[in-house]
Amino acid sequence: MLYHLFDWINQTFDPPGFDVFQFITVRATLAAGTALLVGIFGGKRIIRILRFKRARETVRTGIDAGVVDHSGKAGTPTMGGVILLLALGSAVLLWGDLTNPYVWLTLLATFWMGAVGFADDYIKVVKKDKRGVAARVKLAGQIVLGVLVSVSLLLMHRLDGQHTLTSLPFVPNGTIDYDFLTPIFGVELGWLIYIPVLTFILTGVSNAVNITDGLDGLAAGTSAFVALGLLAVTYVTGNAIAAEFVNDVFLPGTGELTVFAAALAAACFGFLWYNGYPAQIFMGDTGSLALGAAIGTLAILVKKELYLPVLCFVYVAEAGSVIIQTLYFKWSRKRTGTGVRLFRMAPLHHHYEARGTHEAKIAVRFWIVTALFVILTLFLLRIR
Numbered sequence: 001m002l003y004h005l006f007d008w009i010n011q012t013f014d015p016p017g018f019d020v021f022q023f024i025t026v027r028a029t030l031a032a033g034t035a036l037l038v039g040i041f042g043g044k045r046i047i048r049i050l051r052f053k054r055a056r057e058t059v060r061t062g063i064d065a066g067v068v069d070h071s072g073k074a075g076t077p078t079m080g081g082v083i084l085l086l087a088l089g090s091a092v093l094l095w096g097d098l099t100n101p102y103v104w105l106t107l108l109a110t111f112w113m114g115a116v117g118f119a120d121d122y123i124k125v126v127k128k129d130k131r132g133v134a135a136r137v138k139l140a141g142q143i144v145l146g147v148l149v150s151v152s153l154l155l156m157h158r159l160d161g162q163h164t165l166t167s168l169p170f171v172p173n174g175t176i177d178y179d180f181l182t183p184i185f186g187v188e189l190g191w192l193i194y195i196p197v198l199t200f201i202l203t204g205v206s207n208a209v210n211i212t213d214g215l216d217g218l219a220a221g222t223s224a225f226v227a228l229g230l231l232a233v234t235y236v237t238g239n240a241i242a243a244e245f246v247n248d249v250f251l252p253g254t255g256e257l258t259v260f261a262a263a264l265a266a267a268c269f270g271f272l273w274y275n276g277y278p279a280q281i282f283m284g285d286t287g288s289l290a291l292g293a294a295i296g297t298l299a300i301l302v303k304k305e306l307y308l309p310v311l312c313f314v315y316v317a318e319a320g321s322v323i324i325q326t327l328y329f330k331w332s333r334k335r336t337g338t339g340v341r342l343f344r345m346a347p348l349h350h351h352y353e354a355r356g357t358h359e360a361k362i363a364v365r366f367w368i369v370t371a372l373f374v375i376l377t378l379f380l381l382r383i384r
Helices: 002-013 018-022 024-052 081-095 101-126 135-154 190-212 218-237 240-245 254-275 284-301 305-311 313-336 348-354 359-382
Strands: 165-167 175-177
Touching (some): 002 018, 002 081, 018 024, 081 101, 101 135, 135 190, 165 305, 190 218, 190 305, 218 305, 218 359, 284 305, 305 313, 305 359, 313 359, 348 359
Antiparallel strands (some): 165 175
């Protein structure tokens, strides 16, 4: 809104210096500063409200806790994802171009899953029902969002023939097309692959961030670094000169997502002010599902969804450890009669915690690993 106000002032009165707000880099910086300040100063008040409302985390103890004891975290306020959403939303609405459909589509995806997560947290924490939102309802919300995002992109006129195109490293021209069945059947069938793939990606990333959110500062820190990587990617994809330099697809209008990515990274860092060890608040599903939706949607909109396994390596490892643990346990029990676990505990961060590594050290090391894979992603963006 401030962007549009300053743009109106600039066009109406032409005062000196107001042209600067036309630059995406300037507004991305302002959005990051806004999100960081709202997260830090607004977060303090929200924590007090959540404490007053007794929106506190319940932690498994005794035998139910497994080999990791988190009983000391009992009573810590949760549903802190509200801080993330407030910081992110206010920054984007103030400094983003609200006539840009990419901005609204990303906001919709983020707050859609934030609402699903909020409902889950509310039922668990306020209503004291540990079951929360039924898994099938949560999955339905993710699938509907995936279909909505993918269909919106297929119908978007500004993509001009690039609807089912996506970027891929090691490919000579830097892109591939989901519409590879067209030469066989004579009609465009790319949407048959495009919609399910994008829906799967959005659902997977959202759930993977949710799984990663198990230690103080872990999900927020890793998401901040991933968002910084997406900041660079969105700027390149939305800039004709930069896209041509790296031999990548140029998508007019997606540069505005740089403002969103900057606000997302700063909102995560602002949340870390209170979520770092020892955490004063947990993000809950409100934050983790929203973060996953934001990251997945950003990657999809700039045609970088196939880079996500590298960019989001920590999320993949965390979710993969749960899948591997479950499958191997069932296979070994079927074969020998006794289930065997590959990891001391899943997800992966709990495995290292069970081995005696302090959770603060685990979180920092996972941040470092994420930073390395963000750098690798940017390197792959240049390799053709």
